Structure formats: structure tokens, C-alpha cells
Amino acid sequence: MASKRKKKSAGDGAVTVVVMRLYVAGRAPNSVKAIANLEAICRQHLKDNYRLEIVDVCEHPRRALDDGVLVTPSLSMLSPSPGAIVIGNLSDTSSVLAAMGITTTIQ
Amino acid sequence: MAKSAPRQVLQKSLTGIKGFDEISLGGLPRNRTTLVMGGPGTGKSVFALQSLVGAASKHKQPGIFVAFEENIDAIFANAAAFDWRLQALARNRLFFMNAQLSPAFVATGDFDLGGMLAMLEAKQLEIGAQWVVFDGIDVLLSLLRTPRAKMREIYRLRDWLTRRELTSIITTKIDVEGTGTDVANYGFMQFMVDCVVRFDRRIEQGIPVRRLEISKYRGSSFAPGEFPLSFGPHGMAVASPGATDIAQEASTERVSTGFAGLDEMLGGGLFRGSSTLITGAPGTSKTTLAGLFTESACRRGERALFVSFDEGGERVRRNLKSVGIQLDPHIKSGMLQMYSGRTDTINPEEHLIRIATLIAEHKPRCMVIDPLSAISRTGALSSARAIGNRLIYKLRDHHITAVITALVEGKDASAEATELQISTIADNWIQLSYLVCGGERNRALTIVKSRGTRHSNQVRELVLSDSGLALSDVYSSGGDVLMGTLRWEKEAEERARAVIRETESSLKRRELQFAEADTSARIAALQLDLERQRAALELNTRTDAARHVSSGEQLTELRRLRGGNGDEALAPKAKLRTTRAAKRGGNGHSTERVRRG
Numbered sequence: 097m098a099s100k101r102k103k104k105s106a107g108d109g110a111v112t113v114v115v116m117r118l119y120v121a122g123r124a125p126n127s128v129k130a131i132a133n134l135e136a137i138c139r140q141h142l143k144d145n146y147r148l149e150i151v152d153v154c155e156h157p158r159r160a161l162d163d164g165v166l167v168t169p170s171l172s173m174l175s176p177s178p179g180a181i182v183i184g185n186l187s188d189t190s191s192v193l194a195a196m197g198i199t200t201t202i203q
Numbered sequence: 204m205a206k207s208a209p210r211q212v213l214q215k216s217l218t219g220i221k222g223f224d225e226i227s228l229g230g231l232p233r234n235r236t237t238l239v240m241g242g243p244g245t246g247k248s249v250f251a252l253q254s255l256v257g258a259a260s261k262h263k264q265p266g267i268f269v270a271f272e273e274n275i276d277a278i279f280a281n282a283a284a285f286d287w288r289l290q291a292l293a294r295n296r297l298f299f300m301n302a303q304l305s306p307a308f309v310a311t312g313d314f315d316l317g318g319m320l321a322m323l324e325a326k327q328l329e330i331g332a333q334w335v336v337f338d339g340i341d342v343l344l345s346l347l348r349t350p351r352a353k354m355r356e357i358y359r360l361r362d363w364l365t366r367r368e369l370t371s372i373i374t375t376k377i378d379v380e381g382t383g384t385d386v387a388n389y390g391f392m393q394f395m396v397d398c399v400v401r402f403d404r405r406i407e408q409g410i411p412v413r414r415l416e417i418s419k420y421r422g423s424s425f426a427p428g429e430f431p432l433s434f435g436p437h438g439m440a441v442a443s444p445g446a447t448d449i450a451q452e453a454s455t456e457r458v459s460t461g462f463a464g465l466d467e468m469l470g471g472g473l474f475r476g477s478s479t480l481i482t483g484a485p486g487t488s489k490t491t492l493a494g495l496f497t498e499s500a501c502r503r504g505e506r507a508l509f510v511s512f513d514e515g516g517e518r519v520r521r522n523l524k525s526v527g528i529q530l531d532p533h534i535k536s537g538m539l540q541m542y543s544g545r546t547d548t549i550n551p552e553e554h555l556i557r558i559a560t561l562i563a564e565h566k567p568r569c570m571v572i573d574p575l576s577a578i579s580r581t582g583a584l585s586s587a588r589a590i591g592n593r594l595i596y597k598l599r600d601h602h603i604t605a606v607i608t609a610l611v612e613g614k615d616a617s618a619e620a621t622e623l624q625i626s627t628i629a630d631n632w633i634q635l636s637y638l639v640c641g642g643e644r645n646r647a648l649t650i651v652k653s654r655g656t657r658h659s660n661q662v663r664e665l666v667l668s669d670s671g672l673a674l675s676d677v678y679s680s681g682g683d684v685l686m687g688t689l690r691w692e693k694e695a696e697e698r699a700r701a702v703i704r705e706t707e708s709s710l711k712r713r714e715l716q717f718a719e720a721d722t723s724a725r726i727a728a729l730q731l732d733l734e735r736q737r738a739a740l741e742l743n744t745r746t747d748a749a750r751h752v753s754s755g756e757q758l759t760e761l762r763r764l765r766g767g768n769g770d771e772a773l774a775p776k777a778k779l780r781t782t783r784a785a786k787r788g789g790n791g792h793s794t795e796r797v798r799r800g
Contacts, residue, residue, distance in 0.1 A: 121317035129312070153318035157325035160318060166302050167343070168318025179307050183346070187312035195309050 114138075114146040114196050115175040121168035122154040129185040130169035137192055171195070213422040216264075216334075216370050219257025220250065222441030226426035227417055231372070232397045235421075236364050239374040240393075241402025246413055246432055246439055247374040250402070251336040252278070253438045254372060256287045259296040264333040267326055269300045269319075272339030285438040298326055302343070310346055316356050320363045327367060334370050341375040354391060361395050397421040403429065410550050415441060431589050433552035436560065442589050458569070458604045461499030462492065464674030465633075468650055468659040473631060476602040477654070478595050482611045483635030487646055488667060489608040492633075493571040494523040494530065495672065496606045500569035501533035508567035509541045510558060512577035516541030519573070526667065540565045551578040551590045558594065562601055569604045576609040595628050630654040635665065643689070648674065664690065 118134060120127035131150065138146050153160040153168055163172070166183075173180040177197040186192050215229035224230045231237045231254065239247045251268075258264040270278055278299065282289040293299060300323070326332065337360070347353045364371050373396070393399050399419040405412055413432040417425045431442045457472035460479075466472045473479055483489045493509070500507040509530070511519050519541070520530045533539035542561055544554050562570075575591055598605045607629065632651040637644045646665035650658045664675040675690070 119318055121315070121321055124315060124317045126313050126315050127317070133312075154321040157322040161300070161322045161326065164301065164305075165322070166304060166319055167314045167316060167346075169314060170318070179305065181305055181308040182311055183304070183308055184310050184312035184314045191309050191311040 112145060112176060112197075114142055114173075116146070116196070117149045117151060117163075117172045117174060119151045119153050119160055119163070119165045119168055119170045119172070122152055124168065126185045127169045129187070130171070133186040133189075134171065134192070137186070137189055141193060141198065142196075173197075215423070216258060217262070218250075218254040219261050220253055220439055220441060221437070222430065223250075223415075223439075226430055226441060227398075227420065228423060228425055231370060232421070232423070233370050234368045235397035236361065236371045236373060236395070237398040237400060238392055238396040239372055239400045239402065240377050241374075241415075242404060243376060245402035245404040246415070246434070247376075247402050248273070248278075248338050249281075249434070249439050250400070250415070251338055251372040251374050252282065253285075253287070255297060255334050255336055256282075256289065256292060256438075258334050258370075259292050260287070263296070265296040265298075265330045266334030266336070267298045267300065267323060267330075267332045268336045268338065269302045269323070270338050271302045271342040274303055275299045275301050284434075286436055287438065296330070298330055298332070300326070304346070313348070313352055314346075316343075316359055316363075320359070324363075324367065327369070332369065334372075335364070335367075336371070337373045339376065340373050341377075344375075357392055357395065393419060398423075402432075412550070412552075431552060433550075433556055435556035440556075442593055454602070459499050459503075460492070460606075461495035461497075462672055462674075464663070464672075465492070465648070468648075468663070468674070469631070469653055470656045470658055473604055473606075474655060475604055476599060477630035478598055478605040478607060478628070479631040479633060480629035481606060481608045481633045481635060483608075484611055484637055487635035487637065488665060488672065489610075489635060490519065490573050491523065491526050491528070491667070491672060492635075493573050493606050493608055494519075494526075494528040496569065497539065497571055498523075498528050498530060498533070500604075501530075501536075501538040504538070505568040506566060507533070507539045507569045508558075508561055508565055508571070509539060510561075510570070510572045511541065511543045512546050512554075512572075512574060513544075514573075515543045519543075526672070540567070546577045554578065555590050555594060559597060562597070562603070567603055570598060570606070572605065572607045574608040574610045576611075592628060631656075638662075 118130065120130060134148065138148065151160060151163075153165060165172075169183070169185060171182040171186060171192070173182075173195055177195065180195045180197075182192055182195045214233040215227070215231060216233045217224050217230040218227075239250055241247045255266040255268055259266055268278075273281075279289055279293075289297070302319070323335065327335070340360075344353050344356065347356060360373075373392070375392070396419075398417070398421065401416045401418050403414045403416070405414075414429040415432055416429045417427075433440050433442070454475035454477075456475040457466075458475050459466050459472045460469070481489050481492055497507050497509050509516070509519070516534075520534070523530060530539060530541075534541065540561060542558065544557065546554070558572075561567075572594070575594070578590060595605070595607070631653045634649045634651050636647050636649070638647045646667065647662050648665045649662045652658075666673045666675050
């Protein structure tokens with residue numbers, strides 16, 4: 097909570113928008129879990145300041161290949177920390193937040 | 204039951220890896236999974252990639268290579284050492300998937316391979332892949348936290364591979380100690396797959412030796428045991444002794460050893476395409492014999508290859524020049540090529556590959572390896588043996604007449620047999636040795652064996668002089684071959700004895716001649732005596748007859764004078780007495796004559 101507030105004040109009202117892409121494999125358990133976990137994190141920490149694209153690798157395998165996806169679920173950060181990748185069902189909120197560039201740990 | 208029957212027929216796909224297709228009796232199980240295990244740097248990835256390349260280039264079977272461990276650029280750079288033309292294949296038949304996780308990744312929670320397999324499936328359909336390689340699956344599995352998760356993903360992979368009917372190779376590292384929980388998983392993986400190939404790399408006497416072993420092959424037999432690996436211009440090759448049929452045609456053409464005396468002992472020379480082992484202690488002229496053989500080959504216009512270990516070609520030529528063997532002109536004319544290799548730093552396998560390349564390029568008809576024992580001295584013995592065998596078989600395959608020397612230390616001449624064990628494969632075995640006798644060391648040459656030839660089984664003395672080599676005539680005395688000054692002494696002694704024998708016999712001859720003359724003379728004398736006696740007898744007979752006639756005339760005269768007729772009673776009596784006297788002859792006659800007289 098503290099970090100968010102701090103960020104907002106530093107940006108002088110300008111909102112940091114987190115852009116990310118989540119690759120999932122259909123209705124596989126880990127993929128379903130990842131979507132649920134990520135949505136919860138976004139709701140709780142990002143309000144509306146995020147853009148999330150969910151790509152089903154089973155439906156768009158060529159695109160996933162081109163994007164260099166390996167395992168599913170896999171979260172790829174495009175902004176503000178491009179290149180960061182979080183793999184797994186995103187059960188560890190603090191790791192996900194860190195990857196999003198939200199540096200301050202949640203107390 | 205009937206349904207499962209067709210599955211029993213195991214089909215195989217050739218890997219194109221020299222030697223491996225032989226020991227696996229046809230390659231890897233088609234549409235099944237092979238697990239390739241081994242420590243780092245053992246050749247797992249090369250094996251997997253080469254199989255893929257072989258299938259793609261030789262059988263036009265597309266394939267996918269999933270690289271978990273190395274990045275694609277590194278794989279291409281490594282493969283550039285081989286003549287695979289990987290870039291060209293990657294354009295149409297091979298697909299490389301970079302499956303390395305970026306260093307920036309963060310793992311939170313469980314994940315799976317579902318997405319990756321979906322992508323590979325799409326790619327398989329796109330290029331029609333029949334092969335797939337998962338190189339370094341252990342890297343991926345290590346990201347999974349729990350053993351259960353690892354097992355689950357292995358199952359997922361297995362099911363996917365089965366469903367997709369792919370011939371697949373999964374490589375995985377194992378640490379040599381075999382510690383940690385991973386061992387259980389690899390045990391499980393071994394159970395899951397149809398074929399397991401283990402790779403191993405060990406340092407033996409300072410030189411790395413790589414081997415592979417098929418430890419499991421469901422539904423198929425295979426050659427058991429560990430087989431040495433080597434890496435050459437075409438990639439990996441597996442030593443598979445005995446895998447190729449021994450079907451070389453046996454030549455009856457004779458090739459000179461360049462040494463007339465030895466040719467004679469061998470019944471006319473070496474058979475074309477045969478291999479000859481020359482063993483001996485240091486300084487027994489092994490290299491000189493090899494040099495003579497090389498020189499004569501070049502003089503006949505046959506290309507030759509001289510492989511010298513631990514001694515440079517120039518030194519070899521200089522040393523041979525000192526015994527009158529000139530190799531320099533043949534180097535200049537291109538008939539002769541020399542290869543020198545150090546055995547303390549270079550793996551015997553490397554030498555074998557280099558020699559094989561030279562054979563392919565230079566196409567020699569005659570070849571020397573001097574000394575082969577060098578590879579066993581500094582390298583690993585077991586692999587040196589295998590290399591010795593393979594080398595000889597290779598030479599035979601190319602129908603190259605070869606002379607191979609081997610150093611034998613110590614007194615035991617049979618030591619070679621236990622060392623490199625090539626004496627059993629070689630066609631001929633010539634043994635050079637020092638015989639210490641009478642305070643001298645002399646070189647001796649024995650033909651231990653010579654296949655298909657009636658060879659001399661005698662030990663001969665090898666005499667080295669400025670004019671070259673010569674084999675001295677065998678000099679045996681009381682079952683021992685004599686050499687050096689002993690031989691000289693013995694010869695001188697024999698010569699003296701011969702003179703005495705000659706003298707003695709001429710004396711005897713004269714004695715006999717004298718005896719013969721004496722006897723003849725006696726016979727002549729007796730003959731003369733006999734003739735004299737016969738003459739005497741004749742004379743006597745005539746005298747008797749004359750006397751008879753005269754006495755008969757006297758009687759007739761008497762009767763006439765008396766006018767009577769009683770002479771018949773007297774005349775036959777006289778006649779009878781004369782006949783008896785003639786019969787007795789000799790002394791009797793003279794006695795009678797004397798008596799009568």
C-alpha cells in the first residue's frame with residue numbers, strides 16, 4: 097500500500113500503467129490458477145492501472161513460439177520493466193509485484 | 204491380445220552415427236523415446252543432434268531440436284566443426300527451439316509443459332517432423348519444486364510423445380556422484396523410456412576417454428558393454444569391434460618387405476593387404492625394417508603413409524638415412540606422406556581419426572605405424588587396444604599392406620600379446636630381440652607367425668652395417684643359434700675341423716689305394732704263378748704222352764719183334780695212370796712225376 101502511494105506522489109499524479117501478457121495452456125489447472133491469482137493481484141494492487149492480454153498457447157502456438165514462450169503459465173512484462181518473466185501459477189504475490197516493478201515490499 | 208500383436212514388432216530408425224547403428228542393431232526405436240544420460244561434456248548433445256541431422260539429411264525426415272541447456276547460436280557454432288551443413292538443414296528440415304529461460308525469469312508457483320507441447324505440436328504439423336530432441340531436460344525439471352511435479356511433467360511428456368508418434372531423444376545430465384532426489388526421477392525416466400544410452404567421460408592416465416553404453420533397449424537385443432567414442436569431421440563415431448563383417452578378399456599377391464632376406468623367410472614377401480606386426484626391444488631395428496618397407500613401396504610406385512608416434516617425420520628420415528634408406532625423395536615426389544603425433548597430449552581416438560582422414564586423402568597402398576605401442580604407453584590401455592584393433596581392421600578394409608611396430612620392454616617376448624593384443628589380429632608377427640650370449644648383444648629375427656605362408660621358423664641374426672641390413676645365415680650348433688663373434692669363432696673352428704677332416708680322408712684314401720694296389724699286385728703275381736703252373740702242367744702232360752707213345756712204339760716194336768699179340772693188357776693201364784696224374788695237377792703232379800722219375 098505504501099509503495100503505491102509513494103509511486104503516485106512521485107509521478108505527480110501520472111499513473112504508472114503496467115502492461116503485461118499472460119500465456120496459458122487452455123484450461124490446464126496451473127493456467128486457471130494463474131489467471132485467478134493475477135486478476136486478484138491486479139484488483140488489489142493496480143486498480144485499473146494495468147493492461148493484461150491473455151494468450152492461449154493451445155490456440156495460438158505460432159505466436160507463443162515467436163514470443164519465446166517456454167512453459168505455461170508464463171507472465172511476460174512489457175512495461176514498465178520489459179523483459180521480466182514470471183513463470184508459474186503466480187501464487188507468490190510479492191514476487192509478482194516485484195516483477196511488475198513495484199519495488200517496495202508489502203508489509 | 205490380437206490387437207497388441209502389431210506393437211510387438213519393433214521398428215528402428217537409423218541414427219547414421221557410425222558404429223552406433225551396429226551396436227544397437229539398427230538404430231533407435233522408431234516412434235519411441237530414448238533417454239540419453241551422462242555427465243557434462245560426454246557427447247550427449249552431439250549424439251542427439253547428429254541423429255537428427257542424419258535422419259534429416261539421409262532420410263529426409265524433418266525434426267525438432269528443443270534446446271534447454273545451450274542457446275541456438277552455441278549449438279550452431281559447435282556443429283560447425285562437423286560437416287553437417289546444419290544451417291542449410293535448419294532452413295527446411297530442422298527446427299530449433301530456444302528453450303532457455305531468460306536470466307530475468309522469476310518462478311512463482313507451479314507450472315507445466317502443456318503450453319510448450321502445444322507449440323511443438325503445431326510445429327510438428329507444420330514441418331512434418333518425425334524426430335524430436337529434448338536436449339537437457341534436467342534444466343527444465345530442476346525448476347519444478349516437488350518430485351511429484353517432476354514426475355507429472357515426465358508423464359505429460361511421455362504421453363505427448365506417444366500420441367504424436369515421434370522418434371524422440373531426451374538427454375539429461377547426471378552428476379557422477381549420483382546424489383540428490385533427481386536420481387529417483389531418472390530411475391523413473393529410465394523405466395518409462397524404451398531405450399537408455401549412457402555416456403561416460405573419464406580421465407585415464409591424463410587423457411580423456413569417452414564411452415557409451417546401451418543399458419536398456421526394450422524389445423531388442425543390442426551389443427552389451429561400453430564402446431569408445433571419437434569425434435571426427437563427420438561427428439561422433441562409436442567403436443564397434445566385430446560389427447563389420449570380415450569379408451575381405453584374400454590376396455595372393457606378394458609385396459616385398461624391401462628386405463630380400465626377410466622376403467625369402469616369408470616365402471616371397473607379405474601378402475597384399477596383410478598387416479604385419481614387428482615387435483622388439485628398443486634399438487632392435489624395428490623402424491629400420493619399417494623404413495625399408497616404405498622405401499620399397501615408393502620405389503614400386505605405390506603411395507605410402509608413415510605414421511610415427513612421439514618422433515617427428517624429419518628425425519625418422521634422418522635416422523633412416525644413416526642406414527642407407529632414403530625417404531626424402533619420396534616425400535618430394537608426393538608418394539610418401541608422414542604423420543607424426545604426440546601421444547602424451549592427444550587422445551588415441553583423435554589419432555585414429557586423423558589417420559583415417561589421411562588414408563581417405565592420400566589413399567596409401569602401404570602403411571607404417573611406428574610404434575603403435577606408444578598409444579598404449581601413454582593412453583588408456585583398454586581404449587588403446589580397441590584403437591589398435593580398429594586401426595588394423597580399417598587398414599584391411601582399405602586393402603592397405605601395413606607394417607606396425609610395437610615396443611616390447613623387458614625380457615618376456617610374449618608381453619606384447621598381453622599388452623595391445625593385436626598380435627592375434629595381425630597376419631604376420633615378426634619378433635626382433637637381443638640375444639645376450641658370450642658377452643655380446645646380437646639382434647635376432649624370428650617369424651612368430653605368418654598366415655597363409657610357409658615361413659622359416661628359424662631364428663636369424665640381423666646384421667646392421669653401413670650398407671644396410673642383412674640376415675646372416677642361420678648357424679645352429681647343438682640346438683642353439685649362434686651369433687656375433689660366437690658365430691665367427693664357431694665358423695673358424697668348423698673351417699679348421701673341415702681341413703683336418705679333408706686331410707684325414709685323403710690320407711685314408713691313399714692308404715686304401717695302396718692296399719688296393721698291393722692286393723692287385725698280389726693277384727697279378729698269383730696270376731703269373733698260376734700261368735706258370737699251367738704251363739708246367741701242359742709241359743708235363745705232353746712229356747707223359749711222348750713217353751707213352753715212345754713206350755707204346757717200343758711195345759709194338761717188341762711184339763713185332765717177338766711176333767706175339769699180348770699188348771692190349773698193357774696199353775689201357777698206362778693211359779689211365781696218365782689221366783689221373785693230369786687231374787691232380789700242381790704239386791701232386793710234380794710229386795708223382797718226381798716219384799715216377
